[in-house]
Amino acid sequence: MDFLIFKAPILMVQASLDGILLGILFALIAYGMALQWGVMNIINIAQGDLVILGGYIAYTMYLAGIHPAWGVIVSPIIMFFVGWALYKLVINKVVDRDLFISILATFGIAIIFQQLMNFIFGADVVVAQSEYGTTMLFDNSVTLPNSKIFSAVVSILYAVALVIYMKKSRLGRAIRATAQNARAAKILGVDTEKVYAATFGINAALCGIAGALIAITLTLHPYVGLPYTVRSFMIVIVAGLGNLPAVAISGMGLGLFEEFADYILGTEFRIGAVFMLLVFILVYRRFKLSKKREYLK
C-alpha cells in the first residue's frame, strides 16, 4: 500500500469531507469543555460520558418509536438538568480546592456514569437508525452519509445560537463577566453560584446534543466516552479558552489530521498520531493553566 491516497486523488476529497464533518461534531463537545474550563477552571473528565448519556437518551426515544433526530432537542433539555444537579451535588463542593481534586472528582463521576449506563442500558453496542440516506458526489466516487451532514448542520446551528445567547442575554453576559473576573462580577451583583451551575448545565446540554448526533452517526456503548474527552481536551488546548472560531477550526483540523493520518500512516497509527500531536502541541504551545483559582463561593 504505497499511499493509495496519492494514486486516487478523489480519496483526498472524501477524506477531507469526512474529517471536516467529524471535526465539527468534536468542536461542539470541545466548546462545552472550553466554556466550563474558562468560567470555573474545571477540566471535566466526565465530558465524554455526558456525551454518551445524551446519546442513550436519543436511543431510548428511538426504541420508543420516536425518530432519534428529535434527540437533538430533547437530550440537551434533560442533560441541562443533569449538569445542574451534578454541579449542586458534587462540583460546588470541590471547586474551590485545587485543580487536582476537581479532576479526581470528575473522574469519579465518569466511572459512576459508565457503570450506571451499563446497568440501565446494558453492555451491548447499540445504534439508532435515522434512515437519512446518502449524498453522492463526483459520479458516486465520494459518498457522504446525510446523517453526518445533518449532525454538522445541527452542531453549527447550536454553536451559533450559543454565541448569540452569550453575547445578548443577561445570563450570557453574567457568565462572561464571571469568567473575566469573578470577584468584580460578584461585587456588581452577579449571582456567581447560579452562573457556575448554569455553565455546568450548558456544557452538559452541549454534550447531550453531540450524544444524540453520535447515536445516529456512530455507535453507543457505556464505556466509549473517554475518546471524546481526550479529543475535546486536545481541541481546547490548541484553541485556547473562550474562543469559538478557534475551537471550530481546531476541531475540523483535528478531524482532517486524523483522516489523513489514517491514509498515510495506516489505520493502526490513527489514534497514536493524535496523541503524538497532543505532545507536540503541549510542548510548543506552552499552554498555561492559571495556577490561581478564581472561584468564589
Next chain:
Amino acid sequence: MMNKLTKLFITFISAITLMLSSMSSSFAKVDGEYIVLGAAISLTGKYSSNGVHTQNGYNLAVDRINKMGGVEVQGKKYKFEIIYYDDESNPKRAAQLAERLINQDGVKYMLGPYSSGLTKAIAPVTEKYKIPMVEANGASRSLFTKGYKYLFAVLSPANQYLEVAIDLAVEKNGGKPVRIAQAFEQDAFSQDVRLGILDAAKRTGSEIIIDDKLPKELNDMAATLAKVKATKPDVLVVSGHTKGALTAIRQIAEMKVDVPMLAMTHCDAAKLSKQHGKKSEYALCASQWHKNLSYKDKFFGTGKKYDKDFKKEFGYAPPYQSAESSAALLVFKDAFERANSFDGDKVRDALKTTEMQTFYGNIKFGPGGQNTAKPMILFQVRCKGDTCENKVVAPTKWASDKFYHPIPKWSERS
C-alpha cells in the same frame, strides 16, 4: 461504643466462621453429594451481556445434568454445583478470583470466564495449581500455543473463524485466487482471526490489498471503507467485536460500498439483523454453533430442542456463547465418569482423551487443549420483507440455504 460482651461475641462468631470455612474448603471439591466447580464470570462491566449468556448456559446444563441423574463416580451419584464470582470484566480481578476460588473455596475444577482476554488471565493460575479448567469462551490461538496442560476449550480457535470464508470466495471465483481487503481491531482475538485469513490467503495464493488494524477507541471506519471503494476487492473481511460489526454495516450502507462478499464475526452478538435490518442482508458471519446443526446428545437432544428449552427458561434465544458454555458441563460430566475418580490429574487425563458428541458439536481436544473435532460454520443474513434471519450456508453438510453471491450492488437493492 461496643461493650465487652459484644466484642467477645463477635470474636467468637468470627472464630467459628473461620473454622467452618477452613473445614469446608477441605471438602469443597466434592461436598457431600455435590461436585463443586468454580467460575469467575463477567456479571458487570463491559462483557456483562455475554457474561450472563455464559452463566445461563452453565446453569441450564447443571440443572439438566442434576435432574437426569447427575454424575456417577465409583457407584455413587453426585450433583454439580457452581460457585460464581463477578470478575467485573477485568482480567486482574479474574486472576485474583481464580486464586480465591482455589485457595479459599478449595475448588478443584474450574469453568472458564467470558472472553479470550479473561481466560488468558486465569489460565496461568489454574496451571500453577494444576486445576483442570474447561472453558467455552476463550478462542484466542495464543491460549493453545503456551503448552498449558490443564486447559481445555470446547470451541474452535479464533484463527479458524473466517478461513472458510476465503475458501468459499476462491470457490466462487472459479478456483482462482481472490483479492482480499481486511480490517481487524487491535486485540488478541481479532488479530488471531486475521492470522487465519493470512494463512488462507497464502494457501490459496490470494492477495491482501488492504490490511487495516483498527484501534480499539475507533468507532469510525469511513477511511477504511473509502479505500475498499477505491480498490474494489473480491472479499471484505471485518472483525472488531460487536462494535466493529455494527459500525461496518452502518457505514457500508451509508457509503454505498459495493463488495461481492462481506465476511464478519460477532454478527449474532451484535444482533445485526435486528439493529440494522435489511442493511445487514448478505453479510456472511462466522459462528461456533447454530441451532439447525444435526448434532445431538442425550441431555439436550438436538440444537433445536436446546434452543426451545433455553428460550423457555431465560426468555430469549440462546446465542452460541450459551450453547458452548452448556457443552462445557457435558464434557466435565463425561470426564468425571470416565476417570471414575475425583483426583485432579486423573480427571485431567480423562479430559485429554475426551471424544464425544454434544448438541453443540463433536468434542475432541488437540495437544494444546483446543477442540479439533468441530468446524466453524458460516451463516448469511437473509431478509424476507423486513424480517431478517441467519441462514446456515457453509459447510455444505449443514447448509439450509444456498450461499448468495455476489452481493447485489447498492443501486440495485431496494
